[in-house]
Amino acid sequence: QSQFTCDNECNVPDKWNHANSNCAGKHQSPINVVTRKTLKDERLTNFQFDNYQQIFRGTIKNNGHSVQVGVPHLSTISGGGLPTSYKAVQFHLHWGNNGGPGSEHTIDGEQYPMELHIVHMKHHYTDLTTALSDPEGVAVLGFFYERSNSGNRKYDPIINALQSIKTTNGNTSLLPISLAQLIPSEQNLTTYYRYKGSLTTPGCTEAVIWTLFENPIPLSIDQLKAFSELKFNDGKPMVGTFRPVQPLNGRQVSRSVG
Numbered sequence: 001q002s003q004f005t006c007d008n009e010c011n012v013p014d015k016w017n018h019a020n021s022n023c024a025g026k027h028q029s030p031i032n033v034v035t036r037k038t039l040k041d042e043r044l045t046n047f048q049f050d051n052y053q054q055i056f057r058g059t060i061k062n063n064g065h066s067v068q069v070g071v072p073h074l075s076t077i078s079g080g081g082l083p084t085s086y087k088a089v090q091f092h093l094h095w096g097n098n099g100g101p102g103s104e105h106t107i108d109g110e111q112y113p114m115e116l117h118i119v120h121m122k123h124h125y126t127d128l129t130t131a132l133s134d135p136e137g138v139a140v141l142g143f144f145y146e147r148s149n150s151g152n153r154k155y156d157p158i159i160n161a162l163q164s165i166k167t168t169n170g171n172t173s174l175l176p177i178s179l180a181q182l183i184p185s186e187q188n189l190t191t192y193y194r195y196k197g198s199l200t201t202p203g204c205t206e207a208v209i210w211t212l213f214e215n216p217i218p219l220s221i222d223q224l225k226a227f228s229e230l231k232f233n234d235g236k237p238m239v240g241t242f243r244p245v246q247p248l249n250g251r252q253v254s255r256s257v258g
């Protein structure tokens with residue numbers, strides 16, 4: 001599979017089918033979840049998060065189409081109906097314009113202001129490229145954000161770093177953080193949706209077990225707006241970094257409870 005290179009079409013999802021034929025596949029992401037059509041699956045037990053409390057000093061980078069933080073491969077997930085355990089590789093975000101609609105997945109047509117993706121690969125792989133050749137090689141945990149009246153202090157390290165990485169390839173070290181501090185507490189992660197899909201950017205590889213947690217993460221409007229200060233590789237404001245929802249093509253979306 002050829003490596004997609006970021007040119008002028010990189011930030012225009014409509015053109016991706018020309019960039020990589022995978023992007024026209026039948027099991028693409030993101031999707032709109034129609035909750036009344038989801039089926040409860042008893043196998044979707046609670047997740048076990050191991051070493052999610054691990055504090056690390058990450059590097060946050062503007063990669064020209066998103067902001068991304070590499071994480072030490074020590075944090076793992078298992079349970080949650082996954083076939084085996086998966087280790088965390090990186091996380092990144094998708095957002096709108098100044099706190100407007102910006103999530104990739106939608107729930108009953110609702111688009112949230114931002115979406116966090118923690119990308120994991122099966123524990124025995126050492127790189128994402130190899131994991132993507134396995135149809136269940138990658139597990140992405142997706143979390144939505146909601147606007148809150150007060151700022152979320154647990155996000156200060158990330159929000160404060162954005163001003164130092166406004167342009168492509170800008171990177172800076174983060175104050176110590178843990179994955180656990182970025183997501184809702186474990187007892188608020190029991191309700192989630194599950195389906196099989198793809199990467200949401202080229203090559204759009206259909207190798208992803210998706211999990212979308214129902215409970216959103218609160219951020220103030222100012223915290224959300226800080227992401228719109230970043231610039232794409234072409235110098236334009238980095239806003240609307242989401243792919244539009246893709247057809248389900250008969251896929252069943254499952255839910256953990258209810």
Ligand code: SG4
Nearest residue numbers: 065066068092117119140198199200201
């Ligand atoms: C973002 O563009 C990330 O920066 C990419 O990370 C990521 O690609 C891509 O989104 C697709 O991931 O969870 N949205 S997604 O399906 O994780 C990969 C990198 O470019 C392979 C490394």
Ligand code: ZN
Nearest residue numbers: 092094117200
């Ligand atoms: Zn993503």
